[in-house]
Amino acid sequence: MTIPLVVGVDGSEASLEAVDWAADEAVRHAVPLHLLHAAARDHEVSDVIGHALQRATERVPAVRLSSEVVHEDAASALIDKGRNAFALVVGSRGLGDLAGMLLGSVSLAVAARADCPVVVVRGAAEHRGAQFGSVVVGVEEGEGSGTAVQFAVREARARQCQLVAVHAWSAQYGALTSPQAPSWYALEAHRRPPAQVLDDALRDPAERYRGTSVSRRVVEGPARRALLEAASEADLLIVGARRRQGHLGLQLGLTNHAVLHHAPCPIAIVPQM
Template sequence: MNGPVVVGVDGSPSSLTAVETAAREARLRGVGLHVVHAFIWPNMHVSLTPSPMGPPDGGLRNLAERVLAEAVRHAREAAPDVAVTEDLVTGEPLTVLEAQSRTASLVVVGSRGMGGFIGLLVGSTAVHLAAHSRCPVLVVRGRPDPAGPVLLAVDGSPRAEAAVGFAFAEASLRGAELVALHAWSGWTGRGDDDPGHPQNLVDDAGRLGGTEERVLAEALAGWQAKYPDVTVRRDLVRESTRQALIEASEEAQLLVVGARGRGGFTGLLLGSVSQAVLHHAHCPVAVVRAGQD
């Protein structure tokens, strides 16, 4: 999709950082940037005009317009060559962002917010946006290493194919290495054999390791040929999915995950792993649902 990059703003420092990131993402893609502020107050039936006792530039509408103007200014400073448009939309923030995602190539949000986007990444709200956005969602957080790789969480499921493609495209756009990480754990018992027997542990670990290597190789097959300019490093680890991703994100400039999966990344956006990644990753996190380009 060649639609614009959309960024949701609320005036918080986090959202202004998201604006700068979104501007750079738009420049990489050669598309425009659309800055959006969700203006929920008209639906609350409160006065939007300045108070008779206050300054003439007071009032909720003037405040919203200043928030939007400041965000646009940040965007143009970050990427002067990118065409920037703006929109003050009446509505609840997530509903507004979902609607905007229908024609966007990427939606960018900050990891913390206030005002219209308060609590955007707290609890079910983050799951809601990632699950219903019509395009990938980039959550700006942490302190990314600009010289670091793009980190891809691989689980081998067909539903994660879109995330793999997105990660390759991002690595190509950024001129970065791609680290494909597949975390796995577990033991496969055989009949009545003792699972704790050292020989069984060795044999099963070796067999499982070979299986997981194939899962990783098959997930990347075809994409390396499509993006020959991207250097790929495969990282197969027998470790907690949550811990592996968080640790690896310390040296990455972007972490890409699929919204659904199996194996090591089952239910990534449904439980504790999602909370760990969205709240503790050391770099921005891109969430890509199945079927998204």
């Protein structure tokens, strides 16, 4: 049985935009789409789920749909469902979030704690479609990007678009995609030229998915700036996240927090396995 792509719905416009994106993505990868609604009251159920199901069907009639309503908090429900999901998709803000928030509390909690890739659908309509023909992935020094790069190459292949791999570094501090990393990261960065970091990260995934067009960008400066600039002309931004020993959940770090709050396009947080 194919595991589904799961999208959280709450009736907000942001969640309906997430449904649109997830329906396209499910067909793109030939996986079922499962709509999940965490309802505080029974009378919310039919309108929210019914509207979301209708929207997905009208957008992509071929999508295989299922739905579910649970009576628990949305973040916990999504994280639990993500243990057996192709990916989780959420809107950038929900109904309960305060006006002016850059990213909703549920979206942030799910991105930080889920076991599977999490896509936060954000940005203007042209970024939520496939108009730019580009997927961007951040590549950091060390072991933090392997799964993210594999996910990114697979996305680019499914979309038949270009993959842009970005590695940011500093002559003084080493790779800045992990700004709080111990000093050996900086030492290792000087042992391997920045271009070599990209070549090493892309070698195995590119071999597996031959025919994918890959553009490499080495940028001296903060990773958050390099990634946001690259994402300005992208359909999807992908970054990795990893667990620290002795800590529950993923450690998103300063760079991932910055791009989650400010990315101009949908952003995928991919746990490092």
